[in-house]
Amino acid sequence: MASPVLPKLVGQRVKRREDPRLIQGRGTYVDDVKITGMQHLAFKRSDIAHGRIRSIDTSAAEAVDGVEAVFTGAQIAEFLGPMPIGTPFPSPDHRAVASDVVRYVGEPVAVVVARDRYVARDAADAVTIEYDPLPVVVDPEQALTGQPAVLHADFPNNAAVGPLPSGTGASPKAVDDTAIDQAFAEADVVVSQRMVNHRLAPTSIEPRGVVAHYEPGKDAMTIWSSTQNPHILRTFIAALTGLGQDQVRAIAPEVGGGFGSKINIYGEEYVAAALSKRLGLPLKWVEDRSEAFLCTIHGRDILAYVDLAARRDGTVLGLKLRLVADIGAYNMLLTAAIPTLTMTMASNVYAIPAIRATLTEVFTNKTPTDAYRGAGRPEAIYFVERAMDMLARELGVDPAEVRRRNFIPSDRFPFKTQTGAVYDSGDYAKALDRALEKAGWEGLKAERDAARAEGRLVGLGLSMYVEVCGVGPSSGLPTGGWEHSQVTVERDGRVSATTGASPHGQGNETTFAQMLADQLGIPMEHVRIHHGDTGVVKQGIGTFGSRSQAVGGAALHLAGGKVKKKMAKFAAALLEAHEGDLVFENGTISVKGSPSSAKSFADVAGYAYRPVKLPEGLEPGLSEEAFFEPSNNTYPFGCHIAMLEVDRDTGEPRLLKMVAVDDAGHLINPLIVEGQIHGGLAQGIGQALIEEVAYSDDGQPLTGSFMDYAIPRASDFPRFELESTVTPTPVNPLGAKGVGEAGTIGSTPCIVSAAVDALSGFGVRHVDMMLRPERLWRVINGGQA
Amino acid sequence: MARVSITVNGRKRSAEVETRLLLVHFLREQLNLTGTHVGCDTSQCGACTVLVDGRSAKSCTVFAVQADGAEVTTIEGLADGDRLHPLQEGFWEEHGLQCGYCTPGMIMSAVTLLHDNPAPTEQQIRDGLDGNLCRCTGYQHIVNAIQHAAASGSGR
Numbered sequence: 001m002a003s004p005v006l007p008k009l010v011g012q013r014v015k016r017r018e019d020p021r022l023i024q025g026r027g028t029y030v031d032d033v034k035i036t037g038m039q040h041l042a043f044k045r046s047d048i049a050h051g052r053i054r055s056i057d058t059s060a061a062e063a064v065d066g067v068e069a070v071f072t073g074a075q076i077a078e079f080l081g082p083m084p085i086g087t088p089f090p091s092p093d094h095r096a097v098a099s100d101v102v103r104y105v106g107e108p109v110a111v112v113v114a115r116d117r118y119v120a121r122d123a124a125d126a127v128t129i130e131y132d133p134l135p136v137v138v139d140p141e142q143a144l145t146g147q148p149a150v151l152h153a154d155f156p157n158n159a160a161v162g163p164l165p166s167g168t169g170a171s172p173k174a175v176d177d178t179a180i181d182q183a184f185a186e187a188d189v190v191v192s193q194r195m196v197n198h199r200l201a202p203t204s205i206e207p208r209g210v211v212a213h214y215e216p217g218k219d220a221m222t223i224w225s226s227t228q229n230p231h232i233l234r235t236f237i238a239a240l241t242g243l244g245q246d247q248v249r250a251i252a253p254e255v256g257g258g259f260g261s262k263i264n265i266y267g268e269e270y271v272a273a274a275l276s277k278r279l280g281l282p283l284k285w286v287e288d289r290s291e292a293f294l295c296t297i298h299g300r301d302i303l304a305y306v307d308l309a310a311r312r313d314g315t316v317l318g319l320k321l322r323l324v325a326d327i328g329a330y331n332m333l334l335t336a337a338i339p340t341l342t343m344t345m346a347s348n349v350y351a352i353p354a355i356r357a358t359l360t361e362v363f364t365n366k367t368p369t370d371a372y373r374g375a376g377r378p379e380a381i382y383f384v385e386r387a388m389d390m391l392a393r394e395l396g397v398d399p400a401e402v403r404r405r406n407f408i409p410s411d412r413f414p415f416k417t418q419t420g421a422v423y424d425s426g427d428y429a430k431a432l433d434r435a436l437e438k439a440g441w442e443g444l445k446a447e448r449d450a451a452r453a454e455g456r457l458v459g460l461g462l463s464m465y466v467e468v469c470g471v472g473p474s475s476g477l478p479t480g481g482w483e484h485s486q487v488t489v490e491r492d493g494r495v496s497a498t499t500g501a502s503p504h505g506q507g508n509e510t511t512f513a514q515m516l517a518d519q520l521g522i523p524m525e526h527v528r529i530h531h532g533d534t535g536v537v538k539q540g541i542g543t544f545g546s547r548s549q550a551v552g553g554a555a556l557h558l559a560g561g562k563v564k565k566k567m568a569k570f571a572a573a574l575l576e577a578h579e580g581d582l583v584f585e586n587g588t589i590s591v592k593g594s595p596s597s598a599k600s601f602a603d604v605a606g607y608a609y610r611p612v613k614l615p616e617g618l619e620p621g622l623s624e625e626a627f628f629e630p631s632n633n634t635y636p637f638g639c640h641i642a643m644l645e646v647d648r649d650t651g652e653p654r655l656l657k658m659v660a661v662d663d664a665g666h667l668i669n670p671l672i673v674e675g676q677i678h679g680g681l682a683q684g685i686g687q688a689l690i691e692e693v694a695y696s697d698d699g700q701p702l703t704g705s706f707m708d709y710a711i712p713r714a715s716d717f718p719r720f721e722l723e724s725t726v727t728p729t730p731v732n733p734l735g736a737k738g739v740g741e742a743g744t745i746g747s748t749p750c751i752v753s754a755a756v757d758a759l760s761g762f763g764v765r766h767v768d769m770m771l772r773p774e775r776l777w778r779v780i781n782g783g784q785a
Numbered sequence: 786m787a788r789v790s791i792t793v794n795g796r797k798r799s800a801e802v803e804t805r806l807l808l809v810h811f812l813r814e815q816l817n818l819t820g821t822h823v824g825c826d827t828s829q830c831g832a833c834t835v836l837v838d839g840r841s842a843k844s845c846t847v848f849a850v851q852a853d854g855a856e857v858t859t860i861e862g863l864a865d866g867d868r869l870h871p872l873q874e875g876f877w878e879e880h881g882l883q884c885g886y887c888t889p890g891m892i893m894s895a896v897t898l899l900h901d902n903p904a905p906t907e908q909q910i911r912d913g914l915d916g917n918l919c920r921c922t923g924y925q926h927i928v929n930a931i932q933h934a935a936a937s938g939s940g941r
Contacts, residue, residue, distance in 0.1 A: 015877060022885030023873040023892065025820015025860035032819035116814075118805070205824040205832055205920050206886040256822070256886030257920050289825035505884030505921050671880050678923030679883065706829035706918070714911040714924035743923075 006586050009514035009524055013671035016510045017524075027254040030209040030226045031286045038211070039068050041272060041285035042120035044110040044127040045294065046102035049138075049365040049699020050149060051131035053100060056110060060126040066115035067123045069279065073099030073109055080274045083267060084236055086478045089161050089336035092152035092363075096267030102131070103151050103329035104365050105701055106294025111271055113283065136699040140303065140326035140362040151329060151363040160327055161336050161361035164343075179354040183318025187309035191390040196768045197379040199301035199326070199693040201703070202372045203711055204504075206256020207287035208296055210269045212276035219243075221277065222535075224251045225269055228262045229542020230502050232479055234534045236265045237273045252532035255504035259683070260371035261296050262504065263544045264333045268295075293704045298693055299372020301326040302339055302379045308387040314395055314402040318354040321346050321383060325361045328368040335368055336361060341376025341468065347417035348384040349428045349466045349637060350406040355418040365699040371544060373683055374744045377467040385463040385749035389756070390765055399462050399753070400436055404429060414632075421468065423635040424729045424737075427663070428464060431725050435462075435639035435661040438723050444643055444657070452761075457646040457780070458656070459758025461750035462639065469738035470634035470731065471545030482629040483547070484539040485555040487516065487563045489622035491609045493587075493602025495520065495527045497559070500540015501552025502532040506676070506740065508548055511668040512556050515734075519560045520567075521584035522601050538625070546738030549668060550634050554732040558626035567622055571604045573615040634729045634737035638662035640681075640746040644754035651777025653689060653755055655718055660746060663725040665737035673739050674722055680743020681720055686712045687744075688751035692770045789853040793818065794862025802849045809833045811849035812859060820860040820889045824918070831917030834890035835859050841897035843916070860889035863896070871934040872896060881930030883921035891917050895931050904935055 472481020
């Protein structure tokens with residue numbers, strides 16, 4: 001009986017293999033991990049934004065029944081070194097637990113070890129701290145005056161980095177201003193605007209958490225963490241606890257979302273590991289939501305002075321971008337590097353002949369910032385796209401047309417921008433055309449005008465984006481920018497594969513299995529993908545920068561190719577054929593042209609593990625690994641269009657239509673890609689409309705819970721309308737670019753442009769996000785935004 | 786301390802509990818039913834949603850002692866043996882989840898949503914999910930999942 005023909009799976013909407021356990025409540029997240037004898041940590045945190053610790057009294061906490069120990073920052077400093085960073089920028093001393101000065105609300109000051117989380121919390125509340133308050137600064141431009149507060153003595157005027165010119169990374173050099181000055185001198189039109197890309201909270205629904213288990217008998221540590229990159233966690237935990245990397249096993253179990261915030265290695269993880277080693281006890285800490293708002297990194301918070309110079313025909317001649325990034329109180333792992341991406345991506349999809357971008361990073365008394373979905377690119381695209389929209393309005397040209405006139409032509413790739421990025425491939429006009437068609441742009445304009453004639457405030461916005469994904473290569477990342485995979489064909493013909501791209505919702509168990517099933521010609525059910533455990537996955541970097549498919553998938557593809565090649569040698573020996581003539585499909589390996597000469601995949605696998613006659617030059621077994629080092633980043637792009645209505649009476653904006661055309665190169669699983677884009681859109685729209693981390697002038701967070709910080713609900717959105725174009729990348733063998741951040745990057749500016757369009761009758765050129773009803777109401781009622 | 790007796794997923798469970806113990810912690814810590822999650826501390830996110838006497842309830846806002854004598858269904862008890870509940874099928878079929886953390890609460894809320902309105906419109910589904918937050922999906926595939934379940938007659 002002929003075996004059924006297996007369908008090709010790559011490119012198909014395959015249902016996820018992760019789901020059966022997750023929809024039945026059988027996934028294991030970090031808070032589900034229990035170990036005999038496990039104790040719980042709770043942190044006492046600063047409730048002021050800036051102050052010197054005068055005294056700490058832990059006696060009441062120690063007296064609480066069930067408390068094992070209480071440690072102050074000073075005690076912890078005796079055995080735990082400063083928090084490491086992962087960028088080459090200078091960084092002030094930063095401790096997991098503060099011992100002298102606190103610099104933001106939520107900074108840890110003491111930690112309790114106790115029997116259960118209720119007792120630990122009681123005891124933390126019982127720690128009494130006296131502070132000598134210091135002046136507080138929360139406005140980044142004010143902070144740069146050095147008044148009224150300087151956070152770190154070695155950083156005068158709170159300047160953490162810069163000003164840096166673009167394209168220079170960590171080592172500023174003299175910049176030639178001739179070209180940019182000439183561009184502005186020749187311009188017919190210059191649009192200038194100060195814009196704020198405000199502070200956000202990543203808010204994965206699973207808060208952070210860690211279980212650290214040092215076993216004295218083994219002199220080895222196992223650490224479970226809700227992390228995007230267990231291998232990087234292992235590296236840093238080993239370094240800070242004085243263990244070798246061979247002595248630390250890091251496990252990312254199910255991870256309930258990250259959005260960049262779980263790249264970091266946080267103080268709580270270092271403390272849990274260090275205390276577990278010191279006490280010889282398994283320890284758990286799980287963040288609660290209010291802690292998440294205070295102590296998990298924030299994202300964005302960059303303001304820009306944007307000047308765009310153009311000819312009357314819409315040709316852009318030059319762009320000046322002066323950036324001030326409010327990075328909060330300390331550098332975390334990648335903090336200082338994130339805003340440099342805003343400079344790098346300042347050319348967007350346009351062939352701008354002269355660009356001058358400069359960046360200053362500033363310390364303020366707020367939670368540190370770091371990578372949040374998009375990480376530097378949403379800011380760049382927002383600033384440039386808002387300026388392009390203002391230019392279109394100034395010239396009276398359709399916003400689609402002014403963009404089209406400045407596109408990098410599709411035949412000019414690879415294209416090096418004035419800010420040093422080398423775009424791999426692109427066809428921006430195709431994405432624009434597809435989006436205009438999908439949205440029915442001309443029809444929408446008529447609809448908008450008709451609504452306006454009825455007195456309704458309806459607006460349209462359009463944005464183009466290109467972003468940088470597939471992070472590496474290694475030259476750009478202190479951890480290395482490769483990814484690793486090992487593919488093993490087991491004795492029974494089943495396949496186990498590992499990936500260092502540790503997922504947190506991306507569905508790699510599905511997409512990677514689709515790829516291997518096709519590559520080896522076997523059923524997907526016979527392939528299992530292992531990830532998230534450094535004890536199983538030999539090497540890895542992790543999942544961030546939309547890299548898991550473009551870099552991790554490529555490594556898997558290479559390892560799969562290697563094992564297939566070796567298997568072909570065994571099959572060739574068995575079939576007395578030339579290995580180049582073999583076909584892997586439908587679970588068999590056959591000789592091209594003579595299908596009756598075939599062996600089952602499982603039989604060849606079995607032979608490889610008992611090679612009665614070992615082919616010359618071969619070792620037994622079928623297990624091959626590959627590191628993939630990309631030659632460049634990938635640069636996905638797209639066009640997003642929004643239609644929005646502002647309520648004339650209340651100022652409330654309502655999103656009516658959202659169209660997204662995205663080009664991420666080849667797609668492995670369009671169903672999963674859609675999900676990624678939907679989620680990205682939701683976060684990008686959330687930023688424009690309802691999300692904002694706010695502080696009072698004295699540094700008190702005003703958005704400390706889901707009651708104050710609004711993340712979008714289902715009722716906030718219309719049905720998203722998606723389409724894709726496919727422009728493969730040449731930098732990896734899959735042609736896949738990555739899609740995790742696209743939706744977030746493209747959506748935000750077109751929402752704001754739509755709001756400005758809706759209010760254009762009131763003479764407004766720009767409104768800063770978030771588009772709170774009050775702000776829009778003021779525009780409608782003759783005030784400033 | 787107080788003695789509670791709660792029927793969870795059809796099994797009667799009795800325990801001595803602190804009166805301040807939240808139902809969610811009773812389920813997770815004492816019964817090891819860790820499918821019910823905690824995502825906030827102010828009752829907004831809905832990750833902890835279970836059924837109490839057949840109606841969805843946020844188990845982070847109920848003390849275990851308040852559930853004394855009640856029947857509680859958690860995500861682990863929703864399927865009929867090996868046969869998934871239509872909502873579980875819908876979430877799988879329509880890619881209604883990514884990280885999966887909000888999913889148990891989302892599904893348990895949707896049970897009540899469809900019970901009350903077996904044939905909801907899309908807007909009614911979106912409004913009905915106001916007590917549940919998802920940060921991954923943008924909700925569109927969740928809406929599809931609930932429509933999928935509704936079409937299979939889940940609420941009837």
